[in-house]
Amino acid sequence: MDITLTEEQAMIQDMARKFAEGELAPVAAQLDASKDYVLLQEKLQQLAELGFMGLNIRAEYGGTEAGVVAFSVAMTEIARACASTAVSMSVTNMVAEVIQAIGSEEQKAKYLPKICSGEYPAGSFCLSEAGAGSDPAGMRTRAVRDGDYWILNGTKMWITSAAYAGVFVVWAITDPERPKGKGISCFLVEAGTPGITIGKAEHKMGQHASATNPVIFEDCAVPANALIGELNDGYRIAVEELAGGRIGIGSLALGVGLAAMDYARQYMTEREQFGQTISRMQGPQWMMADAYTELEAARLLLMNAACLKEAGKPFMKQAAMAKLYATESANRACYTGLQLLGGVGYTQECPLERNTRDARVTSIYEGTSEIQRLIIARELLREV
The missing domain is CATH 1.10.540.10 (Acyl-CoA dehydrogenase/oxidase, N-terminal domain)
Incomplete structure (x- = not known):
């Protein structure tokens, strides 16, 4: 290949x-x-x-x-x-x-x-709720047809870019009588539509400059043609699109991990201890080698998933593998880089402190590492 x-x-x-x-x-x-x-x-x-x-x-x-x-x-x-x-x-x-x-x-x-x-x-992706994060089929937001409109009520949580998004893709239950996950539909809702409130920004550990807010829908009326895709087919849409999103977040994590290790590698050639730079010491060399090896493996997993998606082939398992490994290896790389810098890495004067905070959430959003493992196992067993 x-x-x-x-x-x-x-x-x-x-x-x-x-x-x-x-x-x-x-x-x-x-x-x-x-x-x-x-x-x-x-x-x-x-x-x-x-x-x-x-x-x-x-x-x-x-x-x-x-x-x-x-x-x-x-x-x-x-x-x-x-x-x-x-x-x-x-x-x-x-x-x-x-x-x-x-x-x-x-x-x-x-x-x-x-x-x-x-x-x-x-644009913002309004899927998660307080009680429906890893289990989006458990959402409670409702959309009820009223003549030429759909009336949305509910609260979405942890919505990236909500404060300045121009359009929201919103998932809501449209047929509560159907089995769980089978009565969910998807809507396009423009910013500024009456009935939308953007809640207070979350105070996060990292990725501070990216707005993350709850989005509240209170009798929010959207026209019938705001429905996107087929009625009650929204859960399938969410699952398929999240698979593609995992390539994006895995790629993001890879970038953060590489930034951390690139900074640490340069520092190793300058920092002296015991009369020599720490780049000449076997311990730090092995730490660096392991981190870069994992990041390269993550890059290859991401490339494989991206190539499959681009070719129109099934890629859900490969995207989950790539997201799992890239985000976990990026977190390890940031901590390795911080360890190589010692005390200076823990200060806000050094970008490693920010990298480490920014990397942490990548193994949580767009599907936690635990959910990725479930997806991978499900797909493997399906192949038997």
Whole structure:
């Protein structure tokens, strides 16, 4: 199997790297400390202008049409500099892909150009609830048909980019009489629709500059044509689209892990103890070697999943494997890097402190590591 990047993919990777180094890295610490959503939106707009908000979206809708592999490598480069920016980019691309995959022609023509161009700073994926995180089929948000409208009531939790999203993809129960998971539908709800309230931003451990808020729907009336996909087919849609989202979050985690280890590797060549740099000591060398080996394995798993998705082949198991391994290895890499720096790595003057906080949630959102293991086991047993 040839996994060498094509000329276009390599160009997108290089463009993402230059943007990350030139535009994001200089302000990443500021974004983390200030939670400056205005500055973040400026960076998201610049990414949209570069074509990074619709990397797998067809050109007729304003997308780049570069594919899943290009999306993965671009995500990794952006996350090397700023995980907060990267997660908004990942979710917005996922929202656009949902609309492209199951939206009507009218919905695609209406929303995709606004997402790809940056007219909408971001898109939000409203699935999780307080009692329905790893078990989305247990959601309680309801949508009731009333003439030419659907009336939504419920609260979604931990919604990325909610504070500045232009459109929300919202899941709600439309037939409570059906078996669990079988009566859920999906809706497109525009920001500013009466009945939507964006709750107070969560105070998070990491990824501070990315807004994460509850989204409350109180008698929120949306037109009948806001339904996206088939009625009562929403759970299947969520499961399929989350599989693609795992490639994005795995790629993000890889970028954070690489950033941490790249910083630590450079530090090893400068820090002296016992009359020599620690880069000459076998212990630190082995720590570095193990971390980079795991990150390279994560990259290959992500590339495999991305290639399968791009080719239109089944990829759920491979995406779960990639997400599980990339996020866990990124967390280990950050702690290894911090350990190599010693006391200085624990201070906020050093990016390792931010990297370590930012990496932690990657093994939780878009499906916890435990859920990935369940998916992998289910798919393996299905093959028997």
